[in-house]
Amino acid sequence: MIRKVFKNKIGKLVALSMSMALVLAMTGCNNKEIVAKVDSVDITKDELYDVLVHEYGDQVLNGLIAEKIVQLEIEKQGIEIAEEEIQKDIDKLMEYYGGEDRFNEALKYQGFTIEDMKENIKANLQVKKLLEPKISVSEEEIKEFFEQNKDAMAQEEQVSARHILVETEEEAKKIRQEIVDGGDFAELAKEHSLDESSKIMGGSLGFFGRGKMVESFDDVAFSLEKGEISQPVKSKFGYHIIQVEDKKEAKTANLEESRDDIERILFENKLPQAYSEWYEEKVGEYEITNNLGDKLNKK
Numbered sequence: 001m002i003r004k005v006f007k008n009k010i011g012k013l014v015a016l017s018m019s020m021a022l023v024l025a026m027t028g029c030n031n032k033e034i035v036a037k038v039d040s041v042d043i044t045k046d047e048l049y050d051v052l053v054h055e056y057g058d059q060v061l062n063g064l065i066a067e068k069i070v071q072l073e074i075e076k077q078g079i080e081i082a083e084e085e086i087q088k089d090i091d092k093l094m095e096y097y098g099g100e101d102r103f104n105e106a107l108k109y110q111g112f113t114i115e116d117m118k119e120n121i122k123a124n125l126q127v128k129k130l131l132e133p134k135i136s137v138s139e140e141e142i143k144e145f146f147e148q149n150k151d152a153m154a155q156e157e158q159v160s161a162r163h164i165l166v167e168t169e170e171e172a173k174k175i176r177q178e179i180v181d182g183g184d185f186a187e188l189a190k191e192h193s194l195d196e197s198s199k200i201m202g203g204s205l206g207f208f209g210r211g212k213m214v215e216s217f218d219d220v221a222f223s224l225e226k227g228e229i230s231q232p233v234k235s236k237f238g239y240h241i242i243q244v245e246d247k248k249e250a251k252t253a254n255l256e257e258s259r260d261d262i263e264r265i266l267f268e269n270k271l272p273q274a275y276s277e278w279y280e281e282k283v284g285e286y287e288i289t290n291n292l293g294d295k296l297n298k299k
Contacts, residue, residue, distance in 0.1 A: 032044050079129050079130060085125055101202075102204050105186075134278055158209050159207065159221050159244050160247070161243060163193070163195070165195040167194065167238050173232055176230075185203065189202050195237075216235050217240055220242055225244065226245065227245070
């Protein structure tokens with residue numbers, strides 16, 4: 001859950017910008033440079049550029065134009081994001097993942113660095129502040145949302161666990177003994193686990209509620225104490241060694257405790273429409289020359 005605020009609009013702009021940067025970079029190179037071959041037939045950068053521009057150029061360039069307008073408006077309004085604001089969002093993500101180590105593992109798995117994440121959060125916060133004057137969330141909306149969603153917002157009993165999956169009980173017992181003797185669970189998971197989706201993160205499964213795992217795994221995971229290492233647990237997948245790292249007790253939803261989350265959800269739900277209206281207003285204030293559009297129309 002690396003939340004991307006306003007991802008349907010701003011997130012696309014980032015991807016579009018990167019694509020166009022690649023396309024435009026080609027224009028500064030030798031366009032006859034060969035990028036591929038089919039037998040003795042060459043495919044040149046010039047051909048690749050023409051196809052990319054023809055198929056996607058208008059869409060990508062419009063995305064870049066929109067991104068530049070957003071950047072210019074942020075500069076005009078002097079929108080600044082304090083380091084403390086960025087760290088607050090980082091802290092929330094760390095809590096969601098169950099701690100700093102797991103958060104860092106998730107970043108690595110997704111190909112991000114902490115600096116990448118901070119820049120992403122900063123950009124999202126800037127867009128939020130840019131559009132804040134156009135968005136309001138009333139007390140009535142907050143109460144209505146709570147009444148409609150309080151069952152879903154209640155916290156179910158959850159555990160945060162790691163596991164190592166192997167083929168045989170003998171292998172599971174051997175690895176468990178290594179852990180008991182002081183071995184690092186995460187490193188052993190990376191080395192031995194057959195669960196490809198979790199091994200790269202040291203076997204981390206994050207928090208999960210009852211019924212999310214196969215029954216034999218579920219029963220043991222919810223019976224373990226925090227920090228306890230299970231005996232080998234058999235399932236249809238093989239044999240698991242489970243370590244419970246944290247627990248959350250079940251509790252009902254409370255309006256006051258949920259207020260900030262509800263307000264954030266409602267605010268973010270309104271962002272796409274607010275952006276569309278804001279952009280329609282702003283695009284008319286700038287002199288925009290689209291030479292690529294002229295070029296495409298001539299073809």
